[in-house]
Amino acid sequence: MNKDQVNGRMEQAKGSVKEAAGKVVGNEKLEAEGKVDKAAGKTQATYGDGKEDVKDAVKKP
Numbered sequence: 001m002n003k004d005q006v007n008g009r010m011e012q013a014k015g016s017v018k019e020a021a022g023k024v025v026g027n028e029k030l031e032a033e034g035k036v037d038k039a040a041g042k043t044q045a046t047y048g049d050g051k052e053d054v055k056d057a058v059k060k061p
Contacts, residue, residue, distance in 0.1 A: 002052060008045025012038050 019034025
Protein backbone atom coordinates (compact mmCIF):
# COMPACT_ATOMS: atom_id res chain seq x y z
CA MET A 1 0.00 0.00 0.00
CA ASN A 2 1.38 3.42 -0.92
CA LYS A 3 0.79 6.97 0.37
CA ASP A 4 -1.70 7.83 -2.37
CA GLN A 5 -3.88 4.88 -1.47
CA VAL A 6 -3.84 5.70 2.25
CA ASN A 7 -4.36 9.44 1.81
CA GLY A 8 -7.09 8.89 -0.75
CA ARG A 9 -9.04 6.56 1.50
CA MET A 10 -8.62 8.94 4.44
CA GLU A 11 -9.96 11.78 2.29
CA GLN A 12 -12.94 9.64 1.30
CA ALA A 13 -13.70 8.94 4.97
CA LYS A 14 -13.38 12.62 5.85
CA GLY A 15 -15.73 13.48 3.01
CA SER A 16 -18.29 10.94 4.19
CA VAL A 17 -18.25 12.44 7.69
CA LYS A 18 -18.61 15.99 6.34
CA GLU A 19 -21.42 14.96 4.03
CA ALA A 20 -23.31 13.18 6.82
CA ALA A 21 -22.80 16.09 9.21
CA GLY A 22 -24.04 18.51 6.57
CA LYS A 23 -27.19 16.44 6.08
CA VAL A 24 -27.85 16.19 9.82
CA VAL A 25 -27.51 19.91 10.52
CA GLY A 26 -29.03 20.99 7.20
CA ASN A 27 -25.88 22.72 5.99
CA GLU A 28 -25.81 22.34 2.20
CA LYS A 29 -22.34 23.87 1.90
CA LEU A 30 -20.82 21.34 4.30
CA GLU A 31 -22.62 18.51 2.53
CA ALA A 32 -21.27 19.69 -0.83
CA GLU A 33 -17.74 19.97 0.58
CA GLY A 34 -18.05 16.39 1.78
CA LYS A 35 -19.05 15.21 -1.68
CA VAL A 36 -16.07 17.01 -3.21
CA ASP A 37 -13.71 15.52 -0.62
CA LYS A 38 -15.06 12.03 -1.32
CA ALA A 39 -14.57 12.46 -5.06
CA ALA A 40 -11.04 13.79 -4.62
CA GLY A 41 -10.20 10.93 -2.26
CA LYS A 42 -11.56 8.36 -4.68
CA THR A 43 -9.45 9.83 -7.47
CA GLN A 44 -6.30 9.79 -5.35
CA ALA A 45 -6.93 6.24 -4.14
CA THR A 46 -7.51 5.05 -7.71
CA TYR A 47 -4.24 6.68 -8.77
CA GLY A 48 -2.48 4.91 -5.90
CA ASP A 49 -4.06 1.61 -6.89
CA GLY A 50 -2.76 2.09 -10.43
CA LYS A 51 0.74 2.78 -9.13
CA GLU A 52 0.63 -0.43 -7.09
CA ASP A 53 -0.57 -2.41 -10.10
CA VAL A 54 2.32 -1.11 -12.19
CA LYS A 55 4.80 -1.83 -9.41
CA ASP A 56 3.47 -5.38 -9.05
CA ALA A 57 3.55 -5.94 -12.82
CA VAL A 58 7.18 -4.82 -12.99
CA LYS A 59 8.17 -7.20 -10.18
CA LYS A 60 6.71 -10.25 -11.93
CA PRO A 61 9.13 -12.00 -14.30
